[in-house]
């Protein structure tokens with residue numbers, strides 16, 4: 533996967549896109565909202581809002597259990613959303629898509645279920661740039677099973693050190709789990725190479741696609757990923773829903789994660805059997821309305837030229853970088869070639885939280901903190917950074933408003 537290079541030729545109709553996001557019309561502190569926090573969670577288009585309201589107003593019931601009309605209609609809508617996820621990442625079958633609460637739950641599911649087959653001394657390879665969601669569940673296995681965690685180091689410009697990665701692989705490597713795109717650095721990792729190398733030593737692979745799936749076309753079959761996880765709410769869908777892709781044979785080999793209704797074959801007082809994937813991993817009433825919302829988000833994204841959208845995001849990033857190129861008070865984290873439109877930075881003499889608060893006075897929303905990536909922060913000798921992330925609904929004027937507000941904010945601390 534690589535991102536299209538920046539162009540700003542008007543090929544992408546950002547005004548038409550913005551029209552579809554009601555929230556973007558609001559003001560913050562008397563200024564037009566400039567929302568640059570989409571890497572944390574994206575805003576929702578009308579298509580998503582209406583699809584969710586539509587289910588509740590039109591045909592809501594629990595899924596899979598009923599024989600009545602509403603139950604059947606809702607089940608159809610829920611399964612149609614699963615098919616939308618399948619299409620989005622080009623899985624072979626919709627039964628390879630498990631609905632989860634989000635990427636966090638998807639990764640916990642794999643760590644917990646796959647982890648049952650691991651023994652003390654087995655090795656899991658992660659990277660230093662992972663979100664805590666792709667670190668902590670593996671630490672559980674270190675604590676509970678004695679598996680060994682190894683971390684691919686990050687270079688000064690924010691890439692994975694691939695030479696070091698290859699040296700970490702060995703006969704005890706059971707799993708390689710890395711982010712497709714860093715939520716802090718914007719780096720797009722060489723996941724195809726990583727997956728192929730992991731497979732060559734017989735290890736399974738899990739790709740955290742939370743950020744990547746938003747900005748580029750993902751093809752799990754081309755990648756040959758065993759597991760691929762992402763959240764709906766960063767993809768212009770609702771919270772409370774995400775997906776885990778697993779190759780059919782991988783999912784079939786996994787024991788269940790949670791127990792309850794809908795995930796069983798048969799239950800008696802002395803024995804249970806389990807349903808086939810994906811239902812084996814969807815215990816209890818699922819997030820039905822949210823799944824429909826995620827399906828709507830994907831269907832809506834498919835109406836756009838996604839390459840043009842990515843190029844648009846890059847043009848915004850390039851504009852900001854160009855305008856800030858002479859700012860000796862600014863430190864940018866991550867300069868990997870082909871990186872995504874995420875700008876993490878620190879300002880000399882100011883805490884990241886203070887920067888975010890001052891920017892908010894100008895209506896500009898950015899994130900500040902560790903971005904749930906403490907090992908990465910430590911790697912760069914930081915306790916926090918600020919982060920502006922660009923989405924397909926942001927404009928050139930907003931990129932300029934951010935630079936203007938940051939330049940003013942900086943004077944408070946100079």
Ligand code: PMP
Nearest residue numbers: 634635636663665715740742763
């Ligand atoms: N991985 C990455 C790379 C992320 O950016 C995030 C969200 N910040 C997560 C995992 C966790 O996602 P969620 O909180 O939606 O489960």
